Amino acid sequence: MITRADVLLLNQNYEPLNVCRLRRAIVLLGKGKAEMVENGMGYIHAVTQVFEIPSVIRLVYQVRRPIPTRRLTRRELFLRDAHQCQYCGTKTRELTLDHVIPRVRGGKHLWENVVAACTVCNHRKAGRTPKEAGMRLTRLPKPPPASPYYPFLPYLERRDEWRKFVPISRKH
Ligand SMILES: [Zn+2]
Structure with a gap:
């Protein structure tokens, strides 16, 4: 506090x-x-x-x-991605956290494997990799600068x- x-x-x-x-x-x-x-x-x-x-x-x-480096939280992630879906580029308040390589497929919860995604893209991608879903990231995810x-x-x-x-x- x-x-x-x-x-x-x-x-x-x-x-x-x-x-x-x-x-x-x-x-x-x-x-x-x-x-x-x-x-x-x-x-x-x-x-x-x-x-x-x-x-x-x-x-x-x-x-x-x-x-100090930034902790990976939803808030920090959406800030890094400027509140923009990293697949379609839509700017929205209704963002979800997407694991690029899904966690069930061994994808890690790391800055390099998480992006902000709108609900439509998240739904469309579902449990697949971007390649499998025919989707493209607008930029490569990486940790925000310390x-x-x-x-x-x-x-x-x-x-x-x-x-x-x-x-x-x-x-x-
Ligand atoms: Zn989208």
Whole structure:
């Protein structure tokens, strides 16, 4: 769940690294391992001190990490295929997930073997391969490009002050 207690952690070069909880952010700040970038939320009043509540913090040193890849879900698949049937090209909200090589024929549930298909094409293809069904894919399915920004996109609606660190384009 996305809450106000989520803090965006930036790498030293300002690239988003991950989302941490407020408690961890305060520890990182307290130890001097990170510095405040955005205070979106006001102050914490403790007994003897007043702390700023961070919204975005930045590590004072650079860390390496792998670029995250997208999970294969219906939502991500339809985004990859631009809400278009990959057989007839129809743009529709009524899309289904089609295994190019059907699962019963050993087709894997992988980006390379799944496409968005309209209900008409899905029906027509049924349990067959495209070749058997006399159908053609409009393009070869492959994994969407990995992006360092991908995991942060769901937060942007709630956290305006994060936008300048996370380019919004869904194409990333
Ligand atoms: Zn179709």
